[in-house]
Amino acid sequence: CVSSYETTSSEDSSGEEDQDEVEEVDSSEPELEQGEESGTAQEEAAAAGEQGDGVQAEVAAGSKEPDARQVLMVLYQEWFRVSSQKDSQAETVTLYLREVGYHTPTLLRYIVNLADGNGNMALHYSVSHSNFSVVKLLLDTGLCEVDHQNKAGYTAIMLAALTAAESPEDMEVARQLLRMGKINARASQSGQTALMLAVSHGRTMMAQVLLDCSADVNIQDQDGSTALMCACEHGHTEIAKTLLDRPECDISLTDKDGHTALAVAMKASHSDMVELLKARADPATVTDPTAPL
Template structure:
């Protein structure tokens, strides 16, 4: 059997209650400029000097171009620069200072050398520091909230840029937070209003798809998951095998996720690359309650066939789940009457039995 629906991907908070969601007003009349002095005093954030460099680098380049057009102006600019140098720290020095501070953060990370290209170096450091504080199993919501507020204070554009940073595997902080079940941090990311919830990693999976696999115990966490489902495209297909979040939830037995996805408009009839539907997944795995839930959807089509020419009934019978076949027959006949389990099934094409399950998705750092 060639169904691809069978395989799928797979905090210590430091306080008794999660932090209140910040108000993402963004900026204070100085968007694009450095963080205010009072904010810098309140938040001793190692990432801020790097953000200050990135937010002002384009302006400095423009000033340099203007300086090249006139020798007199260049001389004046040089004079002004020397005067400012007596009272302010240059952006390059900020980058070097941040590199020294960050060098002590990672016990097993790279040794940071003096920055010769501050803009490129600061971009890399921002990414590394952001994932260090936001995307670990032990990440603390308060710390993430403080940084998000600081980014918003610098500029809304910076906030959107950092929140949606992706690592070499295409995973964002949202991917990692969902994977670690850090739903307090997921809520903070969603609260920014700039988080791209439909971003696919290199394996083709969104954070929403990963959430469909989560085993959530707290109702507050489940509410965050429902919010994520409502904000994203629940019918998006993973580029790797064409699976949807609903197929993933069904194949992993996440009944509560199935219910939440259906409530958010998940299409029960979508097919993956091999023609399998969520109903076929449920039939193959013998998930009776999930089959009942899917059959209760007015649009559920039992007659759909996969690439082998088999429908849900044939799949249930071949997998040995005659009780599910009875449910499907009853649904096809438009009655709830239970048919004998020994009912002879119609002839179905031979199906090559594949592995019972495929490997789970691993989010690699």
């Protein structure tokens, strides 16, 4: 079960990209860990702060209507500056959208769903920054294409599975996002679901929320791994218990190497996990502490 969050690089970008894309920011892929100041492609791109310059110059140079195109590109660049920074404020985003809606209402949906060269929208950025006030604002527009995958094949829901949503307000926004999209969508490069990502990275609370929102516990990724196998590999015993509490959780499934979750736990030498799965596989092996000696 792959634990790292994969991203794309900017090597295959060109000046012929659609006008709704802004300049890609080359990024090496780090994991999105709770409390990190940086580390995702989204954070690095947002920190760069100048995502649209390259495309703006190329488009303006080759356009027959340079003035109109330049205005659009400025709008797009400003949108990412306003909406996609770590410190972006919902009030500022609201003002921007009101202005766009007032002057050019037909552009509003297009702006909200604008993707940069890596395929990341403002929703991807705000989720990865755990900026849930902006996430809620974007969702409340009713215009957000929440199932849009970036070039690495990740949706905002998958990124939400990795975030540090802790307060009740943040978790409610996360639930709103999960209810609006395809919770069991698979990342195109790995076949992993949001639940697998949450489990692999030890996001206990988020894993529970995903399960409460009908995440499928038995989906297998491209290697045949399930969420339970991910928990077994990484030693997340409490999350494994949460998964096993689901009556539909199938511990007999095997990955492409023919390994069950128990075999994965044994290979990783996680003794607590091994005992947990053995007890689940054969209840007769569990010692009753109330039984007479």
